[in-house]
Amino acid sequence: MHYITPLGLQISPLTPACPQFLKNTAQHRKLTKIHTLVTATLAPLTAITHSMPPEKLEVYKSLEPWVAESILPLLKTSDKCWQPSDFLPNSSQSTDQFATEVQTLHELSANLPDDYLVVLVGNMITEDALPTYETFINTFDGVRDETAASASPWATWTRAWTAEENRHGDLLRTYLYLSGREDMLMIERTIHNLIASGMQRSRVSICGIIASDEKRHKNAYIKIVEMLLEVDTPTTMLAIADMMKKGITMPAYLMNDGQDISIQPLLNCSTTSGTMLIFWNF
Secondary structure: EEEEEOOOEEOOOOOOOHHHHHHHHHHHHHHHHHHHHHHHHHHHHHHHOOOOOHHHHHHHHHOHHHHHHHHHOOOOOOOOOOHHHHOOOOOOOHHHHHHHHHHHHHHOOOOOOHHHHHHHHHHHHHHOOHHHHHHHHHHOOOOOOOOOOOOOHHHHHHHHHHHHHHHHHHHHHHHHHHHHOHHHHHHHHHHHHHHHHOOOHHHHHHHHHHHHHHHHHHHHHHHHHHHHHOOHHHHHHHHHHHHHHHEEEHHHHHHHOOOOOHHHHHHHHHHHHHHHHHOOOO
C-alpha cells in the first residue's frame, strides 16, 4: 500500500497480518528490501524543523484574535479589488474594437523610454515570482498554512495577500506583452529561473493602483511589527537587528534570463530605478 503524508512518501511493507506463506516469497523479500532502502532515504526528509521554540509559538497563537480584528480588515474581497482587465483592452468586446484598443495601447507605448521598460520588467518579474514568497512564508512556525485552507487568521492573511499580489504581475505582464516592446520569451525564462531559484490611463494608473495595494500591505506589516515589539520586545529587536545586518534586498537578486547568468540584469534594473527615483509607494 502506498500513501502520501505531508512529511513525504511512505511505503508500507506487507503487514504481519499477511498470510505466512506470502512472507517467505521472493517478492515479499524484495519488497522488504525496497521498503528498508526507501525508509532510510526519506528519513532525513521527514524530520520536522521548527523555526521557533514552543513559548514563541504561543505568542503568535495568542495574536490570532488581534490579526483577525486589526489586520484582515486591511484586505479586500475580489469584488472590491481592481482586476487587471480593468486597465487593459477589453477582450469581451467585438474583435474589431478589441483590436483597436490593442493598437492604441501599442501606439502609446511606442515612445516609452527604455529606462521605463527596464523598471517595469524588473518589477513585473519580481511580482511574478509570487509562488516563491508564499512558499517561504509557509515555512514559518506560528503563521504557516498547514492545510492550504486553514482558518487561522495568519493563514487567511497569507492566502488573501497572495491573491491580491497576483494581480500586479498579471497586469504588468499583459501590458508589456501588448505593448510589443519586449522579448517576452526572455522575460518568461527569467521568471521561470527566478521561481526555480527558490523563492497613460495605462501607465500612470497602473503604477498608482499597484502602489495603493502595496501601501495597504505596508500598513499591515507596520501593525504586525509594532504588536510584536509590544508583546515580545527582545526577540523582535534581535530579529530586526539580524535583518539589518544581513541587508534587505528584493527577492529578484536571483534574476537572470538564462543567457546573462550574472546579477547584471538586476543591477541594470536597480540602477535605472534609482536614477529615475521610482518607488512603488508614491
